[in-house]
Amino acid sequence: xxxxxxxxxxxxxxxxxxxxxxxxxxxxxxxxxxxxxxxxxxxxxxxxxxxxxxxxxxxxxxxxxxxxxxxxxxxxxxxxxxxxxxxxxxxxxxxxxxxxxxxx
Numbered sequence: 252x253x254x255x256x257x258x259x260x261x262x263x264x265x266x267x268x269x270x271x272x273x274x275x276x277x278x279x280x281x282x283x284x285x286x287x288x289x290x291x292x293x294x295x296x297x298x299x300x301x302x303x304x305x306x307x308x309x310x311x312x313x314x315x316x317x318x319x320x321x322x323x324x325x326x327x328x329x330x331x332x333x334x335x336x337x338x339x340x341x342x343x344x345x346x347x348x349x350x351x352x353x354x355x
Contacts, residue, residue: 254329255320260310263303270300288346295340302336 253259273296283289306329313320320326 253321254306254326255310255313255318257314260307260314263307263310266303267300267307270296270303274300288343291343291346292340295336295343299336299340302332 274293277283277289277293277296280289283293309320312318
């Protein structure tokens, strides 16, 4: 899923769709705001959606206008922020699991 390719665009669009579905599922749950773990997981999903949507639009724009997105500075920015968002989601998942272990 390299930036500016059809597979990259498909992955970014699906990432946006699944992040939005995750946010909607958590918002629709009764009393989700009472649990801090849900709040942080929802926050991470919103961040992922807000990051993936512009990148999906950028992929669509580059494919439509045949632009190259493989400049080293652009790729470095995309990789660093993608890595940070994934790390945040992993840490939130660990935090959520720890809270569930305490309840059980």
